[in-house]
Amino acid sequence: xxxxxxxxxxxxxxxxxxxxxxxxxxxxxxxxxxxxxxxxxxxxxxxxxxxxxxxxxxxxxxxxxxxxxxxxxxxxxxxxxxxxxxxxxxxxxxxxxxxxxxxxxxxxxxxxxxxxxxxxxxxxxxxxxxxxxxxxxxxxxxxxxxxxxxxxxxxxxxxxxxxxxxxxxxxxxxxxxxxxxxxxxxxxxxxxxxxxxxxxxxxxxxxxxxxxxxxxxxxxxxxxxxxxxxxxxxxxxxxxxxxxxxxxxxxxxxxxxxxxxxxxxxxxxxxxxxxxxxxxxxxxxxxxxxxxxxxxxxx
Numbered sequence: 680x681x682x683x684x685x686x687x688x689x690x691x692x693x694x695x696x697x698x699x700x701x702x703x704x705x706x707x708x709x710x711x712x713x714x715x716x717x718x719x720x721x722x723x724x725x726x727x728x729x730x731x732x733x734x735x736x737x738x739x740x741x742x743x744x745x746x747x748x749x750x751x752x753x754x755x756x757x758x759x760x761x762x763x764x765x766x767x768x769x770x771x772x773x774x775x776x777x778x779x780x781x782x783x784x785x786x787x788x789x790x791x792x793x794x795x796x797x798x799x800x801x802x803x804x805x806x807x808x809x810x811x812x813x814x815x816x817x818x819x820x821x822x823x824x825x826x827x828x829x830x831x832x833x834x835x836x837x838x839x840x841x842x843x844x845x846x847x848x849x850x851x852x853x854x855x856x857x858x859x860x861x862x863x864x865x866x867x868x869x870x871x872x873x874x875x876x877x878x879x880x881x882x883x884x885x886x887x888x889x890x891x892x893x894x895x896x897x898x899x900x901x902x903x904x905x906x907x908x909x910x911x912x913x914x915x916x917x918x919x920x921x922x923x924x925x926x927x928x929x930x931x932x933x934x935x936x937x938x939x940x941x942x943x944x945x946x947x948x949x950x951x952x953x954x955x956x957x958x959x960x961x962x963x964x965x966x967x968x969x970x971x972x973x974x975x976x977x978x
Contacts, residue, residue, distance in 0.1 A: 697710050800828055877911055
């Protein structure tokens with residue numbers, strides 16, 4: 680067996696979760712057009728028992744929160760999670776958004792990478808939306824740093840060059856154990872995945888100023904023979920946000936619940952009864968105690 684860990688890093692909203700899902704061939708991490716969708720480190724497991732004659736392959740992807748300039752304690756905590764990942768993996772995959780100008784945030788990440796001896800690959804995402812000259816200019820800018828063993832142009836959304844990149848990453852895996860059973864794609868429990876699905880639907884339904892102050896907690900998860908009964912609490916930071924989440928006559932919350940329930944039923948393979956409640960926990964993103972208890976801060 681060849682195995683190892685791959686840390687996917689980058690700025691917010693560059694497509695890290697979309698790329699990991701494409702690598703795995705199934706949806707593990709939630710995605711959204713809004714930045715900072717990923718708040719936890721998400722584990723994705725790719726296993727191929729017939730990778731080479733007589734050898735299997737297991738690659739464990741760690742999809743990290745976007746590295747950014749933090750504006751609260753939650754932002755600092757998720758930055759710390761991403762940075763801590765750099766020293767604990769066999770290869771680092773930096774993902775850059777080719778449609779955005781190279782900026783201070785990109786320079787900061789390059790400075791971080793200079794301090795790490797781990798092998799590094801770069802993927803320039805959204806190449807399908809770039810012209811050849813734009814791609815070449817960005818390629819050259821990163822290549823001149825001398826930090827990267829290889830640079831690939833990919834489209835995580837369309838799947839362009841994703842398999843080629845995955846094969847290149849497999850070359851960094853070493854003889855080692857199979858860390859996880861070959862029939863699972865993540866080590867996160869179903870409760871966590873369900874909470875993330877609900878949060879994803881909130882991200883897609885809500886105004887820009889609300890989603891980042893939202894946390895979803897599963898209060899109960901009761902599995903029956905034909906029906907799973909799930910109750911979840913959506914925490915927000917302000918009373919005005921609670922009104923927005925619920926919507927006129929409860930319309931927005933119903934829409935979130937309907938979309939989430941459909942995907943949860945696909946995940947669990949059974950009918951689901953989903954109850955959603957909204958509560959206010961003011962300024963929770965600046966509470967060290969809360970962000971630690973909710974699992975956003977590495978111990």
